[in-house]
Amino acid sequence: MGSQTGAALHKHTLLWFIVAMKCVSALGCGPHYEYAIEEFCLAKFRLDMQELDQRQWCSWEDTVEIYGDLTNCTYLVALKMECFWPNRLVDEFFIRVHKRYFHDCSLSGRLLRDPPNHILGPFIVVPILVTLLMTALVVWRSKRSEGIM
Amino acid sequence: QWFRHPETNEAWTNYTLCAFSTNEKAKLKSVYILFYMAIVGHALSIASLLISLTIFFSFRSLSCQRITLHKNLFCSYVLNSALTIISLVAVVNNPEVVSKNPVGCKVLHFFHMYMLGCNYFWMLCEGIYLHTLIVVAVFAEEQHLHWYYLLGWGFPLIPASIHAVARKKYFDDNCWMSVETHLLYAVHGPIVAALLVNLFFLLNIIRVLVTKLRDTHQAESNMYMKAVRATLILVPLLGIQFVIFPWRPENRLAGEVYEYIMHILMHYQGLLVATIFCFFNGEVQAALKRQWTQYKTQWGQRRKDHCSMRSTSYTATSISEVPTFMYHHDCNSEHLNGRHAEDSERVALKSGETYA
Numbered sequence: 197m198g199s200q201t202g203a204a205l206h207k208h209t210l211l212w213f214i215v216a217m218k219c220v221s222a223l224g225c226g227p228h229y230e231y232a233i234e235e236f237c238l239a240k241f242r243l244d245m246q247e248l249d250q251r252q253w254c255s256w257e258d259t260v261e262i263y264g265d266l267t268n269c270t271y272l273v274a275l276k277m278e279c280f281w282p283n284r285l286v287d288e289f290f291i292r293v294h295k296r297y298f299h300d301c302s303l304s305g306r307l308l309r310d311p312p313n314h315i316l317g318p319f320i321v322v323p324i325l326v327t328l329l330m331t332a333l334v335v336w337r338s339k340r341s342e343g344i345m
Numbered sequence: 346q347w348f349r350h351p352e353t354n355e356a357w358t359n360y361t362l363c364a365f366s367t368n369e370k371a372k373l374k375s376v377y378i379l380f381y382m383a384i385v386g387h388a389l390s391i392a393s394l395l396i397s398l399t400i401f402f403s404f405r406s407l408s409c410q411r412i413t414l415h416k417n418l419f420c421s422y423v424l425n426s427a428l429t430i431i432s433l434v435a436v437v438n439n440p441e442v443v444s445k446n447p448v449g450c451k452v453l454h455f456f457h458m459y460m461l462g463c464n465y466f467w468m469l470c471e472g473i474y475l476h477t478l479i480v481v482a483v484f485a486e487e488q489h490l491h492w493y494y495l496l497g498w499g500f501p502l503i504p505a506s507i508h509a510v511a512r513k514k515y516f517d518d519n520c521w522m523s524v525e526t527h528l529l530y531a532v533h534g535p536i537v538a539a540l541l542v543n544l545f546f547l548l549n550i551i552r553v554l555v556t557k558l559r560d561t562h563q564a565e566s567n568m569y570m571k572a573v574r575a576t577l578i579l580v581p582l583l584g585i586q587f588v589i590f591p592w593r594p595e596n597r598l599a600g601e602v603y604e605y606i607m608h609i610l611m612h613y614q615g616l617l618v619a620t621i622f623c624f625f626n627g628e629v630q631a632a633l634k635r636q637w638t639q640y641k642t643q644w645g646q647r648r649k650d651h652c653s654m655r656s657t658s659y660t661a662t663s664i665s666e667v668p669t670f671m672y673h674h675d676c677n678s679e680h681l682n683g684r685h686a687e688d689s690e691r692v693a694l695k696s697g698e699t700y701a
Contacts, residue, residue: 225355279355280350280353280355280357282358283355283356283357283358284356284358285356308516308517308518308523308526309516310515310516310526310527310528311511311515311516311528315515316527316528319507319508319511319528319531320527320528320530320531320534321534322507323503323504323507323508323531323532323534323535324534324535324538326503326504326535327500327504327534327535327538327539328538328542330496330500331469331473331496331539331542333492334470334473334492334493334495334496335473335476335477337492338473338474338477338481338488338489338492338493339477339481
């Protein structure tokens with residue numbers, strides 16, 4: 197609830213700020229844009245991530261909405277400031293966000309990968325060997341039931 | 346120095362090439378065609394397999410051990426096709442279910458892998474049965490089928506369970522839909538092993554039959570050869586999909602052709618099995634022809650009864666003249682074991698030598 201009213205408040209301040217900025221300078225895509233996204237988008241992102249347990253920061257299911265909100269926010273600000281999106285400032289912004297929040301996530305955390313070979317190997321070889329053993333067992337038993345060995 | 350937008354001279358990168366290209370629509374269309382092809386294939390397979398099962402169950406004269414194995418094989422194919430259709434319609438075509446990721450869809454995937462294993466292990470059972478029959482012991486009693494049931498229905502649980510455990514621990518994607526993982530080989534590996542063993546047994550049978558052809562029992566070799574022929578055609582056809590699976594061509598047109606061929610090989614298997622083991626079976630065809638002539642004469646009799654009564658004697662004799670001996674392709678060997686033999690071939694074999 198608190199975050200919802202906070203978000204509404206943020207939106208209003210943002211709009212007022214943008215209007216003010218447009219009066220100040222025609223080109224909003226320099227440091228003004230950077231300031232805007234840091235002030236509004238990053239602040240909300242920070243609040244949302246603080247609500248999460250720090251151990252959950254690397255979990256994609258828990259952070260996907262928050263991350264999506266941040267991306268949308270930077271897009272809206274760029275629209276309002278008539279910047280092209282994405283741009284270099286947004287790239288650098290996200291690199292900073294990743295350095296701060298996702299730096300110690302494992303490589304496989306967000307992308308599913310096969311386990312290493314020393315684990316994958318047995319999982320494949322053992323069923324094959326069991327198959328061959330079972331086949332040999334069935335052949336041997338059917339031979340025996342014939343009375344010929 | 347960053348690339349600059351040509352008009353506003355801002356730092357800018359051109360991402361438009363990553364956007365939705367015209368190729369996508371054609372690709373989407375072909376994916377849908379393949380999807381419907383798969384469903385049609387499995388539906389046809391189920392229909393033909395059910396027809397074959399009714400034929401096998403209703404004609405008591407056909408039943409013998411080999412036909413029992415056929416019945417089990419057909420059952421596993423029917424279940425496999427049913428599960429595939431369910432999983433295609435309910436999971437693959439349904440992104441909401443995939444994103445919700447319920448446990449049910451993983452259970453469905455487990456049973457799907459189990460049924461796939463059952464298919465190929467029942468084919469292996471057919472091969473082992475023929476091998477035991479022809480190469481190992483020709484004149485022995487009827488085999489005990491318990492071990493075949495164990496191999497065909499029980500054993501495939503093991504690769505399916507190993508795959509499920511490994512997938513849960515190491516590659517737990519939504520609904521286990523991804524095929525990009527090597528953990529699938531935990532199921533496909535044993536299947537390929539079963540096919541190779543099967544092929545080895547069948548080639549061994551051919552070797553035995555061909556070498557014995559030089560002896561006097563050419564007729565029996567011929568009989569056995571016909572029994573083996575069906576299985577020998579099927580095993581490579583079922584296996585070829587695993588051989589060409591890794592070799593997807595890069596070229597767009599060749600890639601599409603590859604996809605269509607793979608889909609036909611994978612999804613029309615039940616139809617192929619039913620056709621080769623049942624509809625092309627000489628014994629089944631003979632039984633069906635006899636039944637048809639019986640019906641025709643019965644209808645003829647009814648019509649003649651309406652018209653006159655003198656023809657009852659004609660129809661009675663014509664029914665008794667329907668040939669009573671049957672040329673058993675598949676079940677010949679069982680009939681050699683302790684049953685009355687009226688055929689000259691069987692008499693010759695009884696007095697003759699043993700194989701292997």
